[in-house]
Amino acid sequence: MPAPGLAMVSGQVLPAFLVCSTLLIIKMYVVAVITGQVRLRKKAFANPEDALRHGGLQYCRTDPDVERCRRAHWNDMETIYPFLFLGFVYSFLGPDPFIARMHFLLVFLGRVVHTVAYLGKLRAPTRSVAYTVAQIPCVSMALQILWEAARHL
Amino acid sequence: MPAPGLAMVSGQVLPAFLVCSTLLIIKMYVVAVITGQVRLRKKAFANPEDALRHGGLQYCRTDPDVERCRRAHWNDMETIYPFLFLGFVYSFLGPDPFIARMHFLLVFLGRVVHTVAYLGKLRAPTRSVAYTVAQIPCVSMALQILWEAARHL
Amino acid sequence: MPAPGLAMVSGQVLPAFLVCSTLLIIKMYVVAVITGQVRLRKKAFANPEDALRHGGLQYCRTDPDVERCRRAHWNDMETIYPFLFLGFVYSFLGPDPFIARMHFLLVFLGRVVHTVAYLGKLRAPTRSVAYTVAQIPCVSMALQILWEAARHL
Numbered sequence: 001m002p003a004p005g006l007a008m009v010s011g012q013v014l015p016a017f018l019v020c021s022t023l024l025i026i027k028m029y030v031v032a033v034i035t036g037q038v039r040l041r042k043k044a045f046a047n048p049e050d051a052l053r054h055g056g057l058q059y060c061r062t063d064p065d066v067e068r069c070r071r072a073h074w075n076d077m078e079t080i081y082p083f084l085f086l087g088f089v090y091s092f093l094g095p096d097p098f099i100a101r102m103h104f105l106l107v108f109l110g111r112v113v114h115t116v117a118y119l120g121k122l123r124a125p126t127r128s129v130a131y132t133v134a135q136i137p138c139v140s141m142a143l144q145i146l147w148e149a150a151r152h153l
Numbered sequence: 154m155p156a157p158g159l160a161m162v163s164g165q166v167l168p169a170f171l172v173c174s175t176l177l178i179i180k181m182y183v184v185a186v187i188t189g190q191v192r193l194r195k196k197a198f199a200n201p202e203d204a205l206r207h208g209g210l211q212y213c214r215t216d217p218d219v220e221r222c223r224r225a226h227w228n229d230m231e232t233i234y235p236f237l238f239l240g241f242v243y244s245f246l247g248p249d250p251f252i253a254r255m256h257f258l259l260v261f262l263g264r265v266v267h268t269v270a271y272l273g274k275l276r277a278p279t280r281s282v283a284y285t286v287a288q289i290p291c292v293s294m295a296l297q298i299l300w301e302a303a304r305h306l
Numbered sequence: 307m308p309a310p311g312l313a314m315v316s317g318q319v320l321p322a323f324l325v326c327s328t329l330l331i332i333k334m335y336v337v338a339v340i341t342g343q344v345r346l347r348k349k350a351f352a353n354p355e356d357a358l359r360h361g362g363l364q365y366c367r368t369d370p371d372v373e374r375c376r377r378a379h380w381n382d383m384e385t386i387y388p389f390l391f392l393g394f395v396y397s398f399l400g401p402d403p404f405i406a407r408m409h410f411l412l413v414f415l416g417r418v419v420h421t422v423a424y425l426g427k428l429r430a431p432t433r434s435v436a437y438t439v440a441q442i443p444c445v446s447m448a449l450q451i452l453w454e455a456a457r458h459l
Contacts, residue, residue, distance in 0.1 A: 018395060018455035022448050025388045029445065032384060046377055053430040071199055077230055077383055078185060082178045084391045085237045089171060124206040139182065142175050149171035224352055230383060231338060235331045238390045242324060277359040292335065295328050302324035 014091045020104040035069035072118035090141040103137035110134025166253045167244045173257040188222035225271040243294040256290035263287025320397045326410040341375040378424040396447040409443035416440025
C-alpha cells in the first residue's frame with residue numbers, strides 16, 4: 001500500500017470502520033441475492049419480461065415473502081447508507097479508539113440482527129430493538145460530527 | 154482533534170458541508186420516526202408480527218398517510234445520498250467558499266422545504282419547486298467534479 | 307485546484323473513479339426526470355395534490371410504466387450507492403491503475419446497460435446479466451477493502 005493509504009491515516013479507528021461497513025454492504029448484497037432466489041422459488045416476478053422467461057405472464061405478481069425481503073432491503077438503505085457517511089467522517093475526528101469501535105460494533109450487530117429478525121419473521125419487537133440499537137450510535141456520530149464541524153465554521 | 158482532522162483540510166468549505174449534510178441525515182431520521190408514529194396512530198403495519206403485537210392481523214394493512222411518509226423518505230434517499238458524495242468530493246476541489254456555501258445552503262433549504270411540503274400536504278407545486286431548488290446545486294457540483302476529474306484522467 | 311486536491315492524491319485511479327461515479331449519479335438523475343415525464347404523459351400521480359394540479363383526483367393512480375421507472379431507480383439505489391463508497395475507499399488502497407479502471411468501467415457499463423434494458427423492456431436476461439456484470443467488480447472491491455482493513459486492525 002502506498003504512503004497515503006487510507007488505512008494508516010487515523011490509527012486504529014478507520015480499519016475497524018472499514019471492516020464493519022464493508023461487511024454490512026456484503027450483507028446487503030446477500031439480501032439482494034436472497035430476494036432473487038425467493039422470486040424464483042415462489043415464481044413471483046416484478047417484470048413481464050422476467051415472468052415470460054420463467055413460465056408465463058401469470059407469474060408477474062407480488063408475493064408476501066418477496067415483499068418482506070424488499071422491506072428488509074429498504075430498511076438497510078435507510079440506515080446503512082447514512083452509516084457509511086457518518087462512520088467515515090467520524091473516523092477522522094480523532095475519537096477514542098475503544099469508544100469508536102463500540103459505535104461500529106453496535107451498528108454492525110444491530111443491523112445483522114435486524115436482517116435475521118426480518119427474514120426469519122422473529123416475534124416483535126426483536127426487529128425494532130435491533131433497529132434502535134443500530135441507530136443510537138449513528139445519532140451519536142452525527143451529533144459529534146455536527147459539534148466538531150460547527151466549531152470550525 | 155489530531156493533525157489530519159478532516160475539518161482542517163479544506164479551509165472553510167468542508168465544515169459547512171458537514172453541518173448541512175449531517176443535519177439532512179438527522180432530518181431523514183426524523184422522517185423515519187414520524188413514519189413509525191403514524192403507523193402506531195393509524196394502526197397500519199407492514200408486517201404481521203408487528204400487527205399481532207398491536208391488536209391483531211387486521212392491522213397489517215396500508216394507509217395513505219404512512220405511504221406519504223414513505224414517499225418522502227424515498228425521495229430523500231434519491232437526492233440526499235448523492236449529495237453526501239458530491240458535496241464531500243466538491244469540498245476538496247478548492248471551490249470559492251462563498252459559492253460552495255450557497256450550494257450547500259440551497260440543498261439544505263430545498264430538502265427541508267420538500268419534507269415539510271410532503272408531510273404537510275402543501276399545495277402543488279411547492280414540493281416540486283423545493284425538489285428542483287435542491288437538485289440544481291447537486292447537478293452543478295456533479296459537473297464541476299466531472300470537469301476536474303476528466304482533466305486529470 | 308489547491309495542493310490537497312483529491313484528484314492528485316492517488317495518481318491515476320481516483321479521477322477515473324470520480325468520472326464513472328459522477329456519471330452514474332447523473333444517470334440516476336436522468337431516471338428521476340424520465341419518471342416525472344412518464345407521470346405527466348400517462349397522467350399517473352402518487353399524490354392527490356399533484357393529481358389535482360393536473361386534471362383531478364382520478365389521476366392519483368399507479369401506472370405500469372411509472373412503476374417500471376421506479377424499479378429501475380430502486381435498483382440503482384441498491385447498487386450504485388454502495389459503489390460510491392467502495393470505489394472511493396478502493397481508490398486509496400493503491401490498486402494497479404489498469405485493473406482499477408477495469409473495475410470502474412465494468413460497473414459503469416453494467417449500470418448503463420441495466421437502465422437501458424429496464425426502461426427499454428429488453429428481453430430477459432439482458433437486465434440481469436448487466437446487473438451481475440456491475441456487481442462482480444463491486445464484490446471484488448469490497449473483498450479487497452476487507453482484506454486490507456483487516457490487516458490493519
